[in-house]
Amino acid sequence: MMYAMSFPALPSPPSWFPGHMNRFTKQLPALLSRTDVVLELRDSRLPLTSINNNLEGAINKWRAERGHHTHVTPLSSTTSRILSLGYGGPICERIVVLNKRDFVPEWGVEPFKKAMKAKFPDQTVHFASCNKPRDIRSLSEMLVNIAKRNPHATEMNVLVVGMPNVGKSTLLNSLRHMGIPGRTPKALQTSAQPGHTRAISTRLKLSEDPLVYSYDSPGVMLPFLGRGNRGAERGVKLALIAGIKESLYDIEALVAYLLYRLNVLNPVSPAYLTVLPPGSRPFTDAGDFLEQLAIRLNMLLRGGEKDTMRAAKWFVEWWRNEGGLVSASVPENLPTGSDGARAPLLRRGWGFDFEWTVDASMDSTGGDFESAVQLKMEECIDESMRAASEDERSGVGISTTQERKRSWQEKQSMRAAKSKAKFAARKTA
Numbered sequence: 001m002m003y004a005m006s007f008p009a010l011p012s013p014p015s016w017f018p019g020h021m022n023r024f025t026k027q028l029p030a031l032l033s034r035t036d037v038v039l040e041l042r043d044s045r046l047p048l049t050s051i052n053n054n055l056e057g058a059i060n061k062w063r064a065e066r067g068h069h070t071h072v073t074p075l076s077s078t079t080s081r082i083l084s085l086g087y088g089g090p091i092c093e094r095i096v097v098l099n100k101r102d103f104v105p106e107w108g109v110e111p112f113k114k115a116m117k118a119k120f121p122d123q124t125v126h127f128a129s130c131n132k133p134r135d136i137r138s139l140s141e142m143l144v145n146i147a148k149r150n151p152h153a154t155e156m157n158v159l160v161v162g163m164p165n166v167g168k169s170t171l172l173n174s175l176r177h178m179g180i181p182g183r184t185p186k187a188l189q190t191s192a193q194p195g196h197t198r199a200i201s202t203r204l205k206l207s208e209d210p211l212v213y214s215y216d217s218p219g220v221m222l223p224f225l226g227r228g229n230r231g232a233e234r235g236v237k238l239a240l241i242a243g244i245k246e247s248l249y250d251i252e253a254l255v256a257y258l259l260y261r262l263n264v265l266n267p268v269s270p271a272y273l274t275v276l277p278p279g280s281r282p283f284t285d286a287g288d289f290l291e292q293l294a295i296r297l298n299m300l301l302r303g304g305e306k307d308t309m310r311a312a313k314w315f316v317e318w319w320r321n322e323g324g325l326v327s328a329s330v331p332e333n334l335p336t337g338s339d340g341a342r343a344p345l346l347r348r349g350w351g352f353d354f355e356w357t358v359d360a361s362m363d364s365t366g367g368d369f370e371s372a373v374q375l376k377m378e379e380c381i382d383e384s385m386r387a388a389s390e391d392e393r394s395g396v397g398i399s400t401t402q403e404r405k406r407s408w409q410e411k412q413s414m415r416a417a418k419s420k421a422k423f424a425a426r427k428t429a
């Protein structure tokens with residue numbers, strides 16, 4: 001039997017743009033002028049939602065100002081000498097790091113990289129996890145190689161940017177550890193709570209020879225996440241990966257959304273059934289589900305009342321740590337319904353930004369599986385880009401406060417233009 005659950009009513013996204021984020025956004029263009037490589041971090045579970053379009057604008061402007069960087073091929077000694085006198089072009093590289101890769105299943109990594117290459121040919125995409133030294137080593141080598149290809153630069157500066165809690169400070173600590181011989185005490189503080197880093201760090205050395213330095217930066221949220229269901233969903237997704245201050249969200253709304261998504265992915269045997277007693281059936285009501293979960297986890301208040309709030313927090317943590325992986329893994333065989341019939345698996349997902357309908361050809365792990373997944377991912381990227389430009393055109397991406405500010409500024413400039421014209425007319429009269 002299959003269970004249908006309608007899209008839950010989600011709260012409007014809160015505005016979380018504290019002063020330190022605003023300050024950093026203003027500092028960014030000046031900082032970029034001293035930057036050679038931008039490491040832009042995103043969360044692998046939300047490769048599209050964790051793109052910060054505000055940073056994107058500044059980065060694109062920086063790239064345009066420096067011209068699209070072309071790789072310097074091995075140099076002759078004369079060219080080397082000329083470049084070392086300062087005639088080499090500025091380094092301008094951008095590496096998109098999909099961090100926390102340990103939270104997404106490996107089967108989607110290669111198709112995702114290929115889909116990104118097809119859609120954004122000039123972006124270098126690298127997957128990383130602080131738990132996988134191989135990822136850190138290859139990123140460290142990538143940076144050192146950029147520096148080596150540009151011997152005219154006496155040092156290279158790397159700036160790490162991204163949304164809050166995507167792992168910027170942790171990654172820099174690991175890169176330092178990998179690139180500098182000897183003991184490297186943790187240079188940057190990290191935290192499971194978003195918004196921990198509040199200012200640009202001091203310069204940190206990532207490599208001695210060639211000289212590579214880096215700066216850590218505060219995570220920056222979008223000032224406004226958008227209106228309607230799209231904005232609400234964006235906010236909930238970011239809250240689920242702990243990218244938004246937790247207290248700004250009603251935890252039960254997060255559970256309702258999770259339940260909905262997990263039911264859509266597998267209506268017959270949703271991933272959350274693994275944390276309920278054997279024989280449990282899917283739920284369509286978040287309240288009922290939390291009561292069952294509280295009983296299962298023995299989370300009871302005095303008087304025997306179920307502690308659904310504690311159960312909700314536990315469930316969100318479960319999804320963050322393992323549920324995301326469980327729900328996204330490729331099933332070997334299509335599951336069997338309670339009546340013994342083969343039930344269709346309707347949707348498949350990878351992280352929270354990629355979801356598509358499964359057809360029979362995609363349920364084998366060999367052959368064309370990878371290219372079929374790549375195509376579906378490309379469709380999801382197109383859809384996300386289309387939605388973003390639609391929001392931009394219709395002004396849905398602007399909050400009411402921003403809208404008011406903009407129309408106030410327009411009025412002010414019209415008034416100024418009118419009085420200027422009046423003044424000029426009086427002068428000529």
Ligand SMILES: Nc1nc2c(ncn2[C@@H]2O[C@H](COP(=O)(O)OP(=O)(O)OP(=O)(O)O)[C@@H](O)[C@H]2O)c(=O)[nH]1
Binds near residue numbers: 102103194195198219
């Ligand atoms: N599982 C996993 N956790 C990670 C990884 N990288 C970082 N973390 C954890 O994610 C949390 C946030 O890490 P930070 O490095 O503080 O993130 P940040 O981007 O600097 O955060 P802000 O300074 O708040 O913007 C910490 O609890 C880290 O331990 C990773 O690759 N995998």
Ligand SMILES: [Mg+2]
Binds near residue numbers: 190
């Ligand atoms: Mg930080």
